[in-house]
Amino acid sequence: MRRHTLTPGATTNKVIASIAVLCAAAAIAGLGTFATFTSSTSTSHTIASGTLSLTSGPTNRLGTGASAIAAGDTMQRAIDLNYAGTVDLGSATLTTNATTSTALDTDTTDGLQLAIDKCSVAWTEAGPPYTYTCSGSTSSVLASRPLVGSNVALSNLTLTAGSTDHLRVTVTLPSTAGNSLQNLSSTVGYTFTGVQRAGTSQ
């Protein structure tokens, strides 16, 4: 009769055999799971948006009023428009509104008229009363039109980021203005608005 005796050595052999079986199973399982291997790689960059800025100065005489104007008189005021951001403008408009309104601004025919010119260099100022001459080249930014208007398109502006346009605003009381426009006073605000250029590839 054959007897089975459990000795420490026999136990060790059984444990090793068990590990071997487990590992064989794991090896097979491992081969099966190769399909779930993954690999990743990455890249990156920094993205920054630009800025668009429309400011006035250092020259800005638009805050200077005029009194006792008569039919046929003109008032000239200079203003610098600065495009200080990093994004070019595509267009600019002007909105003028009367915070104190009279026939001077509501009469579109005989009331105050507005025109804007640009000088390629800073306007040379004389006065007061202020008058301006241009030692460079001039171009029309806004042809004569009634003083009050909303989102009126401006032409011939540089609009390039980092540049400045030197403007001269001329307000005229037409010679056709009659007595009904005597002794009136209007207060007019000017708002220049810039819109960015069209989208591009950066």
Place this chain on the structure above:
Amino acid sequence: MTALGLCAGFASASPLGKVSSHRPRLSVGPRALARVEGLAPGDRAERTLELRYRGRFAAVMLRTRTSGSSLLRSNATGLRLVVERCSKRWTRKRGTRSYSCRGKRWSVLKTIRVSGKRKLKLKHLSRRAGRTDHLRLTVSLPRAAGNASQGQTTRVAYRLIGVAAG
């Protein structure tokens, strides 16, 4: 990893012989894309990538991560991303950072928000061993982005995750 390590050691002494595996590997270049500056609403910025395969892949996914406190990460008006593939290298248009494809072109990923955190499956990739896919990333800022999005900065990381084929 423990199981695989045991197996490799165990297998060398078994009748099966040595078991080794070559992990499929995905790599991308360049690792750092050129910075995008001065982006305005309606603008787009194009950058190209070369995606290389060592081994076959069943799928490739993209996960984007943005960092930095910035409105460019916003869901509504934040950055958008499109990915395309060209059968040939993308050709840079002279004097610009725009790229054109002189071969066949595929849409790999339609417009997504860059700030999204999901893994997105990429389409129309070759995914074959030894191949390189020529990709173009187009990042754009929606026209609806307003003044609040000015002067903002964010860092975008693109992680490409490949699932090896069986």
